[in-house]
Amino acid sequence: MMASLFWRGIIILPLLFVYVNGEHFLYPKRHVGKAELAGYKGPDSLAVDGGGFYSGPLIADDDGSAACGNAGGTTEVKVENLGKVDGDNTNGNANSVESTQVAAKNGISNGNIVEAKTTFKGSWELFVENAGVSAMHLILLPKINQALMFDATVWKISKMKLPGPPCRRIEGTNEEDCYVHSILMDVETGKIRPLRLNYDTWCSSGALDINGRLVSTGGYNNGSDTVRILDLCDTCGWEEYPGALGNGRWYATQVTLGDGRFMVFGGRDFPTYEFVPPQGQKNTLKDVVDFNFLVETHDPVENNLYPFVYLSTDGNVFIFANNRSVLLNPNTQTIIHEFPVLPNGARNYPASGSACLLPIMLKPNEDRRVIPAEVLICGGASHDAYAKADLQRPKVFLPGNTDCARLDITKRNGKWKIINMPSARLLGDMAVLPTGDVLIVNGAKTGSAGWDDAREPNLNPVLYKFQTDGTGSKFTVLNPSNIPRMYHSSFALLPDAKILIAGSNTNPGYLDDALFPTEVRVEKFSPHYLDPNLAMFRQEIIVEKSNNQVKYGQKLTIQIRGNGEIDQQKLQVTVYSPPFVTHGISMNQRLIQLGIVEFNKNVAPNTNNIVLQAPMNGNIAPPGYYMLFVNYNGVPCRQSMWVQFLP
Numbered sequence: 001m002m003a004s005l006f007w008r009g010i011i012i013l014p015l016l017f018v019y020v021n022g023e024h025f026l027y028p029k030r031h032v033g034k035a036e037l038a039g040y041k042g043p044d045s046l047a048v049d050g051g052g053f054y055s056g057p058l059i060a061d062d063d064g065s066a067a068c069g070n071a072g073g074t075t076e077v078k079v080e081n082l083g084k085v086d087g088d089n090t091n092g093n094a095n096s097v098e099s100t101q102v103a104a105k106n107g108i109s110n111g112n113i114v115e116a117k118t119t120f121k122g123s124w125e126l127f128v129e130n131a132g133v134s135a136m137h138l139i140l141l142p143k144i145n146q147a148l149m150f151d152a153t154v155w156k157i158s159k160m161k162l163p164g165p166p167c168r169r170i171e172g173t174n175e176e177d178c179y180v181h182s183i184l185m186d187v188e189t190g191k192i193r194p195l196r197l198n199y200d201t202w203c204s205s206g207a208l209d210i211n212g213r214l215v216s217t218g219g220y221n222n223g224s225d226t227v228r229i230l231d232l233c234d235t236c237g238w239e240e241y242p243g244a245l246g247n248g249r250w251y252a253t254q255v256t257l258g259d260g261r262f263m264v265f266g267g268r269d270f271p272t273y274e275f276v277p278p279q280g281q282k283n284t285l286k287d288v289v290d291f292n293f294l295v296e297t298h299d300p301v302e303n304n305l306y307p308f309v310y311l312s313t314d315g316n317v318f319i320f321a322n323n324r325s326v327l328l329n330p331n332t333q334t335i336i337h338e339f340p341v342l343p344n345g346a347r348n349y350p351a352s353g354s355a356c357l358l359p360i361m362l363k364p365n366e367d368r369r370v371i372p373a374e375v376l377i378c379g380g381a382s383h384d385a386y387a388k389a390d391l392q393r394p395k396v397f398l399p400g401n402t403d404c405a406r407l408d409i410t411k412r413n414g415k416w417k418i419i420n421m422p423s424a425r426l427l428g429d430m431a432v433l434p435t436g437d438v439l440i441v442n443g444a445k446t447g448s449a450g451w452d453d454a455r456e457p458n459l460n461p462v463l464y465k466f467q468t469d470g471t472g473s474k475f476t477v478l479n480p481s482n483i484p485r486m487y488h489s490s491f492a493l494l495p496d497a498k499i500l501i502a503g504s505n506t507n508p509g510y511l512d513d514a515l516f517p518t519e520v521r522v523e524k525f526s527p528h529y530l531d532p533n534l535a536m537f538r539q540e541i542i543v544e545k546s547n548n549q550v551k552y553g554q555k556l557t558i559q560i561r562g563n564g565e566i567d568q569q570k571l572q573v574t575v576y577s578p579p580f581v582t583h584g585i586s587m588n589q590r591l592i593q594l595g596i597v598e599f600n601k602n603v604a605p606n607t608n609n610i611v612l613q614a615p616m617n618g619n620i621a622p623p624g625y626y627m628l629f630v631n632y633n634g635v636p637c638r639q640s641m642w643v644q645f646l647p
């Protein structure tokens with residue numbers, strides 16, 4: 001008990017030293033001749049053992065009913081005229097779930113919403129009982145369909161031992177850490193392959209490069225200035241490049257630009273940004289750019305770490321920190337616009353709301369000068385929530401935010417459109433589904449991010465409808481899990497359109513006997529569109545007859561096979577960039593609806609060809625691998641295929 005309190009105090013102590021006269025937090029120097037790195041040597045008195053299996057009651061959210069079980073709901077399919085697509089101010093639980101398609105002008109479809117109505121509210125399954133690590137970080141890797149999960153080496157323990165030597169030598173003490181801190185998990189079989197790590201990944205960042213490799217940046221202590229790369233081969237392991245970054249990056253955000261380069265923003269004690277250097281090269285302090293916006297948005301308890309950062313379709317970079325947001329030109333490195341302040345508290349760590357870039361809708365033969373792009377930010381907490389929960393005794397757990405705010409970041413006169421969710425949520429995640437709707441999942445209703453700083457798990461996912469016909473609610477409360485997913489939870493959208501749910505650790509280590517034990521179980525959630533009664537609409541992509549690599553602006557053909565005649569008005573094709581998920585932030589998550597140029601029926605029995613246009617440039621879709629989904633009647637195909645967009 002005393003060891004746990006001591007560790008917590010060490011972690012909290014830096015937060016008490018706030019900015020004074022523009023000065024930063026002070027941390028010990030870790031590398032001679034370089035700026036201070038985020039982090040320091042922690043004590044060895046971390047609790048060992050852990051990974052307990054807390055299982056709470058299966059209950060419905062207070063704001064909506066949620067029936068249990070896997071039975072399908074009643075189903076109705078219809079086509080309606082497109083109405084209102086922006087947020088309305090209604091809330092509560094709708095009686096049905098609708099997937100939508102808005103067709104493109106002069107395209108195959110022309111302005112209809114396709115609805116596959118169902119009362120099915122999703123189902124949960126336990127996929128893996130023990131992943132070995134608690135998935136603080138999670139990303140689905142292209143082509144190999146394996147989920148990469150990792151935690152932090154600082155704990156020196158997990159729920160899985162390395163298969164053999166060599167063990168990691170701990171810097172400073174030279175003691176051995178023989179536990180696994182990073183794994184690859186096959187998303188179909190659950191088979192696990194351990195990976196070795198030497199430099200601490202705690203609260204790090206990442207993104208996929210043009211070839212599908214993960215390029216991860218930052219972390220804690222000796223990992224905070226590290227760049228690490230993981231390739232896609234069966235025997236590939238981490239390649240680690242300590243000292244590659246000019247500043248330490250702990251709680252920083254990495255974004256991919258239209259030319260495939262990476263930028264990394266912020267991190268504890270460093271209100272700066274830099275471009276990630278090429279493999280094997282190192283940045284110096286000359287490569288670091290001061291970013292006063294991150295100084296201005298810094299509360300006494302931060303609330304601007306892990307900023308929400310998205311590449312806009314015009315090539316500018318949107319950055320949201322605390323309650324403010326700007327557009328940065330990455331070429332001139334100047335702020336070109338600031339948006340209105342978002343009211344009602346803070347949204348970034350440790351207030352920890354969640355955010356996503358909403359679907360980018362393309363037309364066939366796209367020629368618009370500006371392609372609209374919107375962000376959605378939901379939940380969070382009051383500015384003093386962390387101080388009340390972590391620094392005050394007895395702890396006080398303030399209610400989380402209940403609102404969602406939506407903004408078109410391509411409009412200089414853009415204003416936030418705010419609506420209410422069915423319940424409060426912080427520490428949550430936002431998964432953009434293949435249909436364009438958003439699944440809000442994981443998290444708590446009260447408190448803050450931090451060790452043991454949140455209460456009231458929000459067990460019910462909520463579906464946010466990206467587009468509506470102007471009637472009914474934009475939110476539907478779905479069936480709950482019975483596993484709390486609090487601080488350090490994560491998700492991944494899978495090729496079969498299910499959602500992988502993992503992580504949750506409110507403890508400084510692996511603890512079994514905490515209120516919310518360290519969680520190593522992995523679940524899968526089947527959203528509304530996987531109602532068994534809708535299975536007839538699921539198409540099969542014939543991969544060997546489809547184009548899986550295409551240059552910007554070119555045409556590609558996808559062949560599908562299904563049951564019976566296809567109504568081309570009910571087709572939707574989307575591509576999805578798998579995000580690097582951690583701390584409620586989904587770096588580089590991006591869904592794009594492609595324009596359908598031609599639809600060729602019956603090229604073989606029950607087989608059809610869809611001719612699509614690839615995005616015009618990398619600002620719309622940064623180069624690399626995407627999961628391509630064909631949705632029919634709002635129901636995703638049986639398995640997505642990987643497609644690579646190239647300059």
